Structures are given as structure tokens and as C-alpha cells.
Amino acid sequence: MKQFETSQDTPASLRSIPSGIWALGFVSLLMDVSSEMIHALLPIYLVTVMGASMVMVGIIEGVAEAAAAITKVFSGALSDWLGKRKLLAVIGYGLAALSKPVFPLAASVEWLVAARFVDRIGKGIRGAPRDALIADIAPAHARGASFGLRQSLDTVGAFVGPLLAIGLMWLSANQFVTVFWAAVVPGVLAVAVLLIAVREPARPADLRKVRAPLSLPELRRLGLPFWLVVCVATVFTLARFSEAFLILRAQDMGLSIVLAPLVLVVMNVVYSLAAYPAGALSDRVNRLTVLILGFLILIAADLALALPESLAGVALGVALWGLHLGLTQGLLATLVADTAPPELRGTAFGMFNLSGGLALLAASLLAGMLWDAFGPQMTFLAGAGFTALALVGLGLVRWRVPALGHSRKKS
Structure with missing residues (x-):
């Protein structure tokens, strides 16, 4: 292991x-x-x-x-x-x-x-x-x-x-x-x-020299825990489509066009306030525990946005969306750093970002098609479904690699 x-x-x-x-x-x-x-x-x-x-x-x-x-x-x-x-x-x-x-x-x-x-x-x-x-x-x-x-x-x-x-x-x-x-x-x-x-x-003198970072042998060196993190993050990204859909949902519930930018302001304010405390907390407890909490909050955000009774409900969903970003995005990057060999960290982050970018594109396309075909409610319910799937995957990863997510040795 x-x-x-x-x-x-x-x-x-x-x-x-x-x-x-x-x-x-x-x-x-x-x-x-x-x-x-x-x-x-x-x-x-x-x-x-x-x-x-x-x-x-x-x-x-x-x-x-x-x-x-x-x-x-x-x-x-x-x-x-x-x-x-x-x-x-x-x-x-x-x-x-x-x-x-x-x-x-x-x-x-x-x-x-x-x-x-x-x-x-x-x-x-x-x-x-x-x-x-x-x-x-x-x-x-x-x-x-x-x-x-x-x-x-x-x-x-x-x-x-x-x-x-x-x-x-x-x-x-x-x-x-x-x-x-x-x-x-x-x-x-x-x-x-x-x-x-x-x-x-300074680069440690004993650190292995990487000659072909994108070759199959080097990608294998990234290890099973890294690729499991990438897989879970990719499925999870399918649930968090473009924030443009948050703005559309707010407008659908009666928000004026002039005030539309406030949706992203609210989301990013909550995101910025949550990101550091979440990262610091993950240094004290198992990182996967904090990540699971972030996944659960995204499900709550999707449900609030799927079934809002007023603009206040949309505001709650947007705030929860920002909170889930604060609890997950920095932690996923931290898990990449935890699992990748030091000499391959650049390659690891490159592969992680590529898979996330492609998944975000697919998620936004799927969200748009669901919105056109079935309306906004189904779009956010589908997001909750993908998050639940990622949550199951995270549980399997925790079972398969028990050491993953522990930031410190237990004394």
C-alpha cells in the first residue's frame, strides 16, 4: 500500500x-x-x-x-x-x-x-x-x-x-x-x-528525474489512490455544472436582469469564506470526512434550487452551492498533492484539471439539454443524483484505500 x-x-x-x-x-x-x-x-x-x-x-x-x-x-x-x-x-x-x-x-x-x-x-x-x-x-x-x-x-x-x-x-x-x-x-x-x-x-537531491512524464509507465507511477481521486472528482464534477444555470434559475423565479450578477457575488462570498476553514479542518480530521460533508451540501443545494418556493429559496440554494465549493475544491487539490509522487505532481495536477474540465463541459451540455427538455427542476435533481453517485464512489474509495485522507500520523 x-x-x-x-x-x-x-x-x-x-x-x-x-x-x-x-x-x-x-x-x-x-x-x-x-x-x-x-x-x-x-x-x-x-x-x-x-x-x-x-x-x-x-x-x-x-x-x-x-x-x-x-x-x-x-x-x-x-x-x-x-x-x-x-x-x-x-x-x-x-x-x-x-x-x-x-x-x-x-x-x-x-x-x-x-x-x-x-x-x-x-x-x-x-x-x-x-x-x-x-x-x-x-x-x-x-x-x-x-x-x-x-x-x-x-x-x-x-x-x-x-x-x-x-x-x-x-x-x-x-x-x-x-x-x-x-x-x-x-x-x-x-x-x-x-x-x-x-x-x-530547491529540488531535493535524491528526487527521481522524470524523463517522459506523460508516458504510460510514469502515469502508472501516479498510483491507484491518485486515479481513484480523479475518478470520484470527475463524477462529482458532472453534478456541478456551470454557475450560469444558477443565474438562469434566479431569473426564472423573478430576479431582475439588473440584479443577476448578485447571484455569483453571493456564491463567491460564501465560497471564499469557507475555503480556508475547510482546508484547515482537513488538516485535523480525515479529509474524506470534510469532502463527504461538501457532497451532502451540494445535494441540499440542488434540492433547494429544484424546489424553491420563492427567491429566498433560490438564495439559500446559491449560498449552499458556494459552501459546497469551499468544502470540496481545495480539498480535492489537496488529495491530489497527498497521493501523487513529488516528482510527478505537475503531471498529476494536469491530468486532474483536464478530466475536471472535460467533465464540466459535459455537465453543462447535459444540464442545458435537461433544462430545455424537462425544465430547471429536472436539471438540479439530476445534479443531486450525480452527487449521490459520487458519494457512493467516495465511500468505496475510503473502503479500498483506508489511509487516504489522513493528513497526520496518529500518535
Whole structure:
């Protein structure tokens, strides 16, 4: 049976989390603010100002996200082959920052498509190496707290960005270009913080050199526990389709279009508040116990959204959705770090992110078809069903690999 990294140290407080983790968290926050200031307005800008069709908007988003998902696999594997994480993270964040000035300067839809594509490629390049770098920096006894903190700060950016965009649009009398230029600033700051404040730990001398990270022998080295985590996470992702359906459900229950962005604000506020405590808790108890709680909360969220009696019911469902994200997303990443060999962490996060990205695409397509054919109630009930299936799978994993999820050795 594979031995997981553990520690007998006392679980970390916020102050004892390494400064590199804090720095990576603020890098994520700043880049998310920059990206969301643009992305919150981009669909409207494309259609109303640039004259793009809704089909073009869909193509842009689909191609960009697919490119990001595929790039994650290769960037993670490359970081294992090079034995360097920070270099690829800097390239990824740098590309995203360089793409930002193109949005206010773009004279045609083609330039906006190119900028969006480069931005998502940058996201794909940085994702797996950054997560592997967090795993390399974080002490074993504080790994859950470290991933939770990074996730929490990242999510703060996800709701601060749209709020800043709304405020600047109001102050500038709906000048899209002014908001796009303002978004350049946090993007540049993110790269500066990464360059200055994040130090990559020295590669241990006895760590095995990886020559072909994506070869079948190396993928087998990731081990059964890792692949079981990926399988459970993939089934679980089929239950958590795009948050756009939360907005549609709120509008279906009478929420005005003007207030629609508040749905994501509520969700992300709860998400950001829950992510760090959930990670810290997972360093004290079995991680799978916290994960099971997150799965149960998603079932409750789906039921609240499937059977709401008013907008208050939808608000409850949205808040529970954010809570489940806080209890699961950082923990799944922590389990990847727990189970993957240190020299293959980049590859592991790349494979994990690819399977999750493809599952999210399939989940959103399925949710759309169920919504059109049977209505919103069936969409969320199906989500509850997939979550229940993932919960059964998680129980089987816990039975098959009893050591999985234990963050510390028992004295």
C-alpha cells in the first residue's frame, strides 16, 4: 500500500502558513480581479459594441476554455520534466497580463478572440505548475490549509472583479474601454508579486528525474489512490455544472436582469469564506470526512434550487452551492498533492484539471439539454443524483484505500 505524506506537527494557523503560499494566493487574487473585470463585460461588449453574434460569443468561450484545459496537461508534465514550477507559472501569468491591453486596443472581433485565446492559454500554462508549487512549498501538516487559503484568496478576486467593473462602468458612464484599461493594473501587479515574493524550494537531491512524464509507465507511477481521486472528482464534477444555470434559475423565479450578477457575488462570498476553514479542518480530521460533508451540501443545494418556493429559496440554494465549493475544491487539490509522487505532481495536477474540465463541459451540455427538455427542476435533481453517485464512489474509495485522507500520523 502506498504511504502518504504525513506529519505529527500541530496544524498550522494563518500566521504559520509559508509566505510563498500567501504570495501565490495574492497573485491569484490580483489576476482574477483583472480577468473578471474584463470577462464580466466582454460578452456584452462583443455583442453591443463590436457587433458579434451570440454564436461567435459561444465559439470564443468554448475554444478558449478547451485550449486552457489541454494546455494544463502539457504544462504540468513539462514542470516535472524541467524540475521547475515557478518558471512556467511566470510564463502563464505573464501571457495573461500581456493579453489585457489588447482588449481596450482591439479594433475588431478577431483581436478580441486572439486576446481571449492568449489569456486562456496563459491560464492553462500556469494552473498545474502553480498547484504543484503550492504542494512543494506547503508543509505536510498544513497542506489542506495552504490550498484552502489560495482558493479563498482566488475566489475573493472572482467577486471583487465584477463589482469593480460595475462601479467603474457607473463612474465612467458605461465606457467599456476605460474599465478594460483599469483591468491592466492588477494583472501587472500579479506578475510583479510572483517574481518578487515567491521563491521556489530547491529540488531535493535524491528526487527521481522524470524523463517522459506523460508516458504510460510514469502515469502508472501516479498510483491507484491518485486515479481513484480523479475518478470520484470527475463524477462529482458532472453534478456541478456551470454557475450560469444558477443565474438562469434566479431569473426564472423573478430576479431582475439588473440584479443577476448578485447571484455569483453571493456564491463567491460564501465560497471564499469557507475555503480556508475547510482546508484547515482537513488538516485535523480525515479529509474524506470534510469532502463527504461538501457532497451532502451540494445535494441540499440542488434540492433547494429544484424546489424553491420563492427567491429566498433560490438564495439559500446559491449560498449552499458556494459552501459546497469551499468544502470540496481545495480539498480535492489537496488529495491530489497527498497521493501523487513529488516528482510527478505537475503531471498529476494536469491530468486532474483536464478530466475536471472535460467533465464540466459535459455537465453543462447535459444540464442545458435537461433544462430545455424537462425544465430547471429536472436539471438540479439530476445534479443531486450525480452527487449521490459520487458519494457512493467516495465511500468505496475510503473502503479500498483506508489511509487516504489522513493528513497526520496518529500518535
